[in-house]
Amino acid sequence: MSFVNAAPETISAAAADLASISTTIGAANATVAVYTTRLAAAGADEVSAALATLFGSHGRLYQAVSLRAAEFHEQFTQALAAASISYSTAETTSTALMHDALSVLNAPSQALLGRPLIGNGTNGGPGQKAVLEAIPFRRRSRHGRFAERATQQTLYERNQNGNSSRFRVHRTAAAGDQQTRRRAGACRAVRRGDRGRVTRHVRPDAPRR
Missing domain, CATH: 1.10.287.850 (HP0062-like domain)
Structure with a gap:
């Protein structure tokens, strides 16, 4: 070269x-x-x-x-x-x-x-950015379930006028990861027949029976 x-x-x-x-x-x-x-x-x-x-x-x-x-x-x-x-x-x-x-x-x-595969694209119409921001990012887990989780960039844009926007971004991302882990644990518990564990993972705030 x-x-x-x-x-x-x-x-x-x-x-x-x-x-x-x-x-x-x-x-x-x-x-x-x-x-x-x-x-x-x-x-x-x-x-x-x-x-x-x-x-x-x-x-x-x-x-x-x-x-x-x-x-x-x-x-x-x-x-x-x-x-x-x-x-x-x-x-x-x-x-x-x-x-x-x-x-x-x-x-x-x-x-x-009617358009080339490689080339300059067209400009987006009015209001398309707001529509794209309203659609959450979906990430499929290995057990086939979907966990809805907004990206950090979208959260930052929504909370950019607040004083604690960055902290909200990290808390929301951490909550999404925790919810995904709970659902994955629930799927493993269903295969083992552990109904109590399913209840704890799916509804962590519900009273125990």
């Missing part, structure tokens, strides 16, 4: 900046080429002629090195521009393939329901 994140538009902008820098440096080198490679001697003596020849050789060496650097700069700029084109092509191809795959997956649902 590759961890490289590439932005084709950023790479293309960097290649354009490098090309502009190369043009500026090339123009500057061409302007000073005559003045740095062909120096006139300061005097008619041998020392002045030797110094002019020495500095002229340094100027010619600089121009040669600048030419090699400009060639490398041009190659690097071209490689960067080619990379930008490659990344853009790969991104376009991947997007097209993903769109084709989604079209294949959504075709049956689109034909049957």
Whole structure:
């Protein structure tokens, strides 16, 4: 798996900046080429002629090195521009393939329901949130009985204006768990024939007989 994140538009902008820098440096080198490679001697003596020849050789060496650097700069700029084109092509191809795959997956649902299976849903109508909050969450126990228990998020929204909303949430959740355990124990007692235990678990507040 590759961890490289590439932005084709950023790479293309960097290649354009490098090309502009190369043009500026090339123009500057061409302007000073005559003045740095062909120096006139300061005097008619041998020392002045030797110094002019020495500095002229340094100027010619600089121009040669600048030419090699400009060639490398041009190659690097071209490689960067080619990379930008490659990344853009790969991104376009991947997007097209993903769109084709989604079209294949959504075709049956689109034909049957008139809506895609994978995609953005529609906004809910007015009053749907209140209807959903009024429906309690049902959780089936392993003995086949249902224990109605509101979720903590719904309880928090109903009691968000009270000072003890969080405590009510935890007490209600704990009461739901205790009721579920009592019903499960009652089912086990029925299988063993213990009617007294059924009475205690089903009606813990009823007087004992």
